[in-house]
Amino acid sequence: MNPTTADAVASIRLGLTALREQALGDSADHQDQADVLTALYDDRDRAGSVLGMVSDLLSALGERVDEQGAEAAAEDLHEAAGHVQDSAGTQIQRALDALAGDPGR
DSSP states (O other), X not given: OOHHHHHHHHHHHHHHHHHHHHHHSXXXXXXXXXXXXHHHOOTTOGGGSHHXXXXXXXXXXXXXXXXXXXXXXXXXXXXXXXXXXIIIHHHHHHHHHHHHHOTTO
16 A cells, blocks of 8 residues: 555544544443434535545546446446445434434434
């Protein structure tokens, strides 16, 4: 892994660690958990959420590798981008709805 990529991964790891601590800390409540889930996926601001950013990166990579002649890889990347946003996003939204509707859950 080149140094730029390693630095980016370290930054992502640091951010995810902070989100994890917020959601799972000893004093974390449903609001803290909902805040973290919304940071991960926000249906109102998909591009600003973590999964939205991952999805956008996968789509952009798909476009780039397609331009470079790797059509099969491009298709897989576009499909992965869709799964990140749609499948994971839908499940996170359901969890958010459940937390909002049942605070004791």
